[in-house]
Amino acid sequence: MLGDKENKKMVDISNVLADPKARLLHACETGDSDRVYLDLKHAEEGDQTILSDLSLGALVEATTADGVTPLFAACKGGFVECAKLLLTNGAMPNRATKAHKFTPLWISCQKGRDRCVKLLLEQREVMIGGLNQRAADGRTPLYAAAESGSAPCVRLLLDAGARLELRRHDQSTALIVAAVFGHAEVVELLLEAGAKLKPADEDGTALDNARKQKGAGKREQVIALLEEAMAKRGHAEVDPDAPLIED
Known part of the structure; x- marks a missing residue:
């Protein structure tokens, strides 16, 4: 015998299947491409009974x-x-x-x-x-x-x-956020594409941000990549007069 929770779930699913909009959304959420195909086909053919x-x-x-x-x-x-x-x-x-x-x-x-x-x-x-x-x-x-x-x-x-350089409202860039989370492969891709090293948010540049994170040791590869890029591009570690790069 089904309990209240199971009964409610069956009722909810029945309601979804009865509403064509909800049914299509549910099919897309669950990856039911057959259902999506059928519903779109019925709509294209003007099957108003469904x-x-x-x-x-x-x-x-x-x-x-x-x-x-x-x-x-x-x-x-x-x-x-x-x-x-x-x-x-x-x-x-x-x-x-x-x-x-x-x-x-x-x-x-x-x-x-x-x-x-x-x-x-x-x-x-x-x-x-x-x-x-x-x-x-x-x-x-x-x-x-x-x-x-x-x-x-x-x-x-x-x-x-x-x-590359479009900023979030907090002034962080794609390079900064990748550095914060220690995504070394992403940092490398962005650097290869020419991402700028100097744009900073309130916590500093991408390198500053990577160094400030708890467990920064886990970001050693990111820090090394950024330090190498700084050296190759001739950037000083600290440059308080460097202009922010706007959108």
């Missing part, structure tokens, strides 16, 4: 109260087949969530979903307006990828021409 008078466009761009779209949900989970189906059927790749202004590309980078990042970068709209699109706190997709330590995502973004 879709309750929803058009294909309205279904593809259905959102939660927070502004999460099916494409966002698919990219967050790394479900590239679902994302492909949605994009093929007109999903808007740069649409952001309401409060945090996270885009599908941004969340893909933050979660390290490099296959979704690659797919999104193949979309003209993303290359024109989404590659450097900021979240509400100023973080770009490159910043998100650097923060998460996803070297494959960082590499894809750099190859696409992502801007």
Whole structure:
């Protein structure tokens, strides 16, 4: 016999399956590409017995109260087949969530979903307006990828021409945040791409930040990379008069 919790879960799932928008969102969250395909096909064919008078466009761009779209949900989970189906059927790749202004590309980078990042970068709209699109706190997709330590995502973004020096509102850069978290491979990629060493946030440069972290010994490789880059580029360790590099 099912308990109250199990019964409630079954009712919740039934409600989801009965609502075409919720059903598509759920399918994208769980990576059910067969369900996504069927729902989009029914919408394209105008099967209103299943879709309750929803058009294909309205279904593809259905959102939660927070502004999460099916494409966002698919990219967050790394479900590239679902994302492909949605994009093929007109999903808007740069649409952001309401409060945090996270885009599908941004969340893909933050979660390290490099296959979704690659797919999104193949979309003209993303290359024109989404590659450097900021979240509400100023973080770009490159910043998100650097923060998460996803070297494959960082590499894809750099190859696409992502801007290196765009700052978060706290003035930190992609290089600074990668150094803070000890992501050596990401730091190396950013340095190879020409990331500037001097931009600083309130805690200093990328090198300063790496040295200040607790357990800095775990960041020895990052510190060594930054020290080597400083020496190669002829930068002094301390240069209080160095201008901040603005956006």
